[in-house]
Amino acid sequence: xxxxxxxxxxxxxxxxxxxxxxxxxxxxxxxxxxxxxxxxxxxxxxxxxxxxxxxxxxxxxxxxxxxxxxxxxxxxxxxxxxxxxxxxxxxxxxxxxxxxxxxxxxxxxxxxxxxxxxxxxxxx
Numbered sequence: 001x002x003x004x005x006x007x008x009x010x011x012x013x014x015x016x017x018x019x020x021x022x023x024x025x026x027x028x029x030x031x032x033x034x035x036x037x038x039x040x041x042x043x044x045x046x047x048x049x050x051x052x053x054x055x056x057x058x059x060x061x062x063x064x065x066x067x068x069x070x071x072x073x074x075x076x077x078x079x080x081x082x083x084x085x086x087x088x089x090x091x092x093x094x095x096x097x098x099x100x101x102x103x104x105x106x107x108x109x110x111x112x113x114x115x116x117x118x119x120x121x122x123x124x
Contacts, residue, residue: 025088027103030069038075038109041067044090045098052089054078076110083110 025042040053047063053070056078060066070078079086085102092098 024101025103029106037069037071039069048093050091053086
């Protein structure tokens, strides 16, 4: 039984770094002073890896767990109107793409506001 426990422990230690590197990036809307920003977080295998969003390099802080705060004006310049996802990639120091994942944007982030003259709500 002890050999089985040792095997399980060894296997979990070998699998853990791969699972950590395969963590999908996420995006959410946050406050950045007076304006709002998009906070994109993810994981990379090395702290010197570069983060790109839609094939443009973005400044990211942190080591293996990174995060990037991007103003909404910059998000609009990175993405097409009405986009629902961004392509986030981790590029190693040799220029090879380690990971490329689509990241879902908050609903309606890149849509346009419509001014309503009236809104009618009826209860049934």
